[in-house]
Amino acid sequence: MHVMESPPGATAVIDGREVDYFCGCGYFCLHGHPEIIDAACKAVRQFGMGSATSRSGYGDNPVLLEVERNAAKFFATESALYYVSGYLGNTILLQGLRDSYDVIFYDNESHYSVLDGIALADKPAIAFAHRDANDLTRQVARHLKPTQRPLLISDGVFPISGEIPPIPDYVDVFEQYDGSTICVDDAHATGVIGEMGRGCFEYLGASGTRLFSSGTLSKALGGHGGIIPGSADLIERLKSRSKIPFASSSPPTPAAAASARALEILQETPVLRKKLWDNTLYAKSRFRALGFDVNDTPVPIICLAGTDADLKTLPDRLLDKDIAISRFYSGGDAYSSVPEGGAVRIAIFSSHTKQQIDRLVEEIARIV
Ligand SMILES: Cc1ncc(COP(=O)(O)O)c(C=O)c1O
Numbered sequence: 114m115h116v117m118e119s120p121p122g123a124t125a126v127i128d129g130r131e132v133d134y135f136c137g138c139g140y141f142c143l144h145g146h147p148e149i150i151d152a153a154c155k156a157v158r159q160f161g162m163g164s165a166t167s168r169s170g171y172g173d174n175p176v177l178l179e180v181e182r183n184a185a186k187f188f189a190t191e192s193a194l195y196y197v198s199g200y201l202g203n204t205i206l207l208q209g210l211r212d213s214y215d216v217i218f219y220d221n222e223s224h225y226s227v228l229d230g231i232a233l234a235d236k237p238a239i240a241f242a243h244r245d246a247n248d249l250t251r252q253v254a255r256h257l258k259p260t261q262r263p264l265l266i267s268d269g270v271f272p273i274s275g276e277i278p279p280i281p282d283y284v285d286v287f288e289q290y291d292g293s294t295i296c297v298d299d300a301h302a303t304g305v306i307g308e309m310g311r312g313c314f315e316y317l318g319a320s321g322t323r324l325f326s327s328g329t330l331s332k333a334l335g336g337h338g339g340i341i342p343g344s345a346d347l348i349e350r351l352k353s354r355s356k357i358p359f360a361s362s363s364p365p366t367p368a369a370a371a372s373a374r375a376l377e378i379l380q381e382t383p384v385l386r387k388k389l390w391d392n393t394l395y396a397k398s399r400f401r402a403l404g405f406d407v408n409d410t411p412v413p414i415i416c417l418a419g420t421d422a423d424l425k426t427l428p429d430r431l432l433d434k435d436i437a438i439s440r441f442y443s444g445g446d447a448y449s450s451v452p453e454g455g456a457v458r459i460a461i462f463s464s465h466t467k468q469q470i471d472r473l474v475e476e477i478a479r480i481v
Contacts, residue, residue, distance in 0.1 A: 122146025123464040125437070132376030133476045138272075140305055140413050141385050142464045143335025148378065149371045156370030163366055169359040176369040178372050180330070183376035188311050188342035194351055195330075195369070196358040198376045199300045199339035203230030203266060203359060206296050206341065209351035211236070214264035214294050216257055218249060220278060222450045224268050227298055228287070229265070241384025243450075245317050246282035253286065259445045262292035269297035269313030269326060270306065271450035273441050273458050277306075280319045296325045303328030303340070304379050306411055310328070310386055311342075316411075334379065336372025338364035387411055389463035392470065399474045403481075413461040418452035423481045427457050 119126040122142040125134035136196050143149055164172040164310060165202075184193035196205065207217070207230045216233055221240040231238045239256045242248035248266070257263050265287065267278045280295065287293035293399060299312035307315025314324055325343060330336040341351060352359060363369070379385060390411040400407045404415050417424060428440045439458045443451045459473070 117399075122288055123462050123469060124198070125194045127432075127437055130435060132432065132437045133465075134437050135461070135465075135473060135474065136437050136439045137460055138301060138332035139335065140333040140389055140460065140462055141335065142377065142462050143333075143375050143378065146335060146378065147377070149335050149374050150308045153367035153371040157365075157367040160366045163256065163362055164190050167359050167361060168363055172363060174366065174369075176366050176373060177363050179373040180336075180340075180364075180369050180376070183373050184330075184342055184379075185339045187309075187376045187380050188307070190342040190344065191347045192343060192348040194341045194343075194348045195357060195364065196339045196341075196475070197361055197364050199327065199329025199331055199358050200226040200229075202300075202329070202339040202341055203227045203298050204233050205230075205339075205351055205355040206325055206327055207231065207234040207236075207264075207266070208262065208355035208357070209347075209353075210294060210352060213292065215261040216263055218252055218256075218263055218265045220244065220267040222268075222271060222274075222417070223266065223297055224272060224300070224449045226300075227266055227268065236264075244278050246286055249283060250286050251276070252425070253290065254391040257290065262294070263287060263290050264294040264296065266296045268301070268450070269299035270301035270412050270414070271463035272301050273414070273448055273456060274416045274418075274450045274452060275301075275408065275410070275412045275458075276450070277302075277313060277316065277410060277412065280308050280313060280324075284321070284324075286321060292323075295319075296324070296327070299326045300330040301414065302326075303330070304333035305386070305413060309383075310379060314370055318466060324387065330372040330375065334372060334375040336375045337368035341446060355426065389461070390466050392463065392467075393461045395467065396459070396465075396470045396474070399470065400477075403478055415461065415472070416452065416456050417459070418456040418476075419454055419481065424457055425455070427480060431473075431476055436476060438473075438474055440468065 121139035302312035
């Protein structure tokens with residue numbers, strides 16, 4: 114076990130040592146941003162840690178409402194719903210939309226939060242092969258009865274592989290079925306992909322009234338909690354049909370204030386996204402030059418897969434050089450979207466320097 118003793122950033126203090134940090138999901142290094150920390154401190158002094166009641170009573174406070182206003186602005190939607198953890202977003206969507214679909218189709222590499230949402234939805238659920246629109250076509254034809262309405266749910270960016278699902282192909286498959294719905298878990302896409310950082314639908318140019326996404330403010334945004342952007346009607350529906358947001362405590366006030374400010378900062382500073390994409394494309398091109406099969410999307414996740422013994426020991430050997438990356442095992446209870454044989458996951462941040470990226474690539478080239 115390792116212990117992080119600083120905010121996550123391009124460098125972090127782990128086990129008492131400063132390392133070049135390429136792990137986790139703090140893609141803009143906002144968790145330690147002084148304005149975000151100031152916002153959290155100010156709010157906690159004024160409003161305390163939380164309201165000690167759910168939002169159905171007197172639990173709303175100005176900070177929670179500000180997060181939802183800022184999120185609606187960020188996503189250019191009428192409204193937004195803010196709740197305690199991004200993990201619950203899929204459950205809230207599947208519960209809130211339950212009158213609109215009959216059968217769930219889900220990518221078989223979906224994140225646990227998608228699978229848990231499905232388990233609570235109490236509807237038939239059919240898996241289709243990972244990112245495979247042809248298999249989706251087969252599964253829908255096999256399992257959907259006439260008059261039934263399909264709902265598809267998938268990660269918008271897969272957390273370890275960094276892959277993006279072929280949403281436009283799914284939209285084409287669903288076009289022939291009346292009342293179809295598509296939901297994505299954009300935990301790793303929120304703030305990161307799409308011209309304005311609005312996530313996977315924006316990046317892929319997919320739009321429509323039956324496309325829904327849930328995201329998180331805990332990763333790229335440097336705050337905490339889950340967010341669902343959408344129409345005022347959608348948000349009212351989610352509030353009335355899912356008990357999670359209104360029968361549980363809201364995100365703590367300092368986390369909410371941090372999230373509200375983080376949404377503003379990311380919207381006011383598009384150069385952050387530009388830096389992240391530049392760093393990502395640069396790092397990916399360097400890994401491709403080493404012979405790794407790495408995609409060329411702006412998703413700041415580099416997944417080096419393979420059974421090579423050197424890859425297995427890579428994180429420990431890099432840590433000896435004060436560089437932190439993550440290793441994930443496949444099979445059994447492994448994390449979702451880990452390729453067969455396991456993988457090394459490298460996260461790129463907007464504030465990594467070229468020198469840090471070059472040193473990472475060169476140390477890996479020496480070892481592998
Ligand atoms: C795809 C996906 N969805 C949801 C979550 C959970 O989000 P949060 O940490 O905001 O609860 C994660 C967390 O790692 C994730 O990878």
